[in-house]
Amino acid sequence: MLLAACADPLGTPPPEPELGTDASTAEPVDQFLARLASHCGQAFEGQIIANTPPLDNDPFIGERLVMHVRECSPEEVRVPFHVGDDHSRTWILTRTDGGLRLKHDHRKPDGSDDAVTMYGGETTSPGTPERQAFPVGEFSIELFQREDLPASVTNVWAMEIEPGQRFLYELAREAEGRLFQVEFDLTTPVAIPPTPWGHPPLPGDGDR
Secondary structure (H helix, E strand, O other): OOEEOOOOOOOOOOOOOOOOOOOOOOOHHHHHHHHHHOOOOOEEEEEEEEEEOOOOOOOOOOOOEEEEOOEEOOOEEEEEEEEOOEEEEEEEEEEOOOOEEEEEEEEOOOOOEOOOOOEEEEOOOOOOOOEEEEEEOHHHHHHHHHOOOHHHHHOEEEEEEEOOOEEEEEEEEHHHOEEEEEEEEOOOOEOOOEOOOOOOOOOOOEOO
């Protein structure tokens, strides 16, 4: 069961949650998840630091980008990613028997599922407490093929975190030279954004 956000939204983040083992001996994926969860209840503004090649009608350009570490447990962290007034995106990071799974939950304004949703991948290596990579999974490949998104079948997502300093979200397609990165400033929490579309409200969610 996910735990509601518990940090002071504009204050100092709480300590990393207990994982049932000493941090020095925890698996890198558990350390990574705990580092992210240490910011639970806080939101942070980001900026695009890489976007090659540039896309036509890019929905991220010129918009305010905010991540909200909204729901946390030792096994799962949910992070809505707000793009201007678009509250459709939530990153879901889940601990699995073999590592860590990333899913992108996309919703429509009425809360229903987008046609392209719950795509992502799972770690194929231990990674590090600072960086985890998620090659596209079979479910997502089939989804992208069905929705006529052939370029996305080679996606590799990655995330990096330095607690209290920075968080990075990355999408790469090596064969075509595609690289998209958004870096969030973890030194300065911002006001909590609205409830993401299709999710129940939590105490502390911002106004629409």
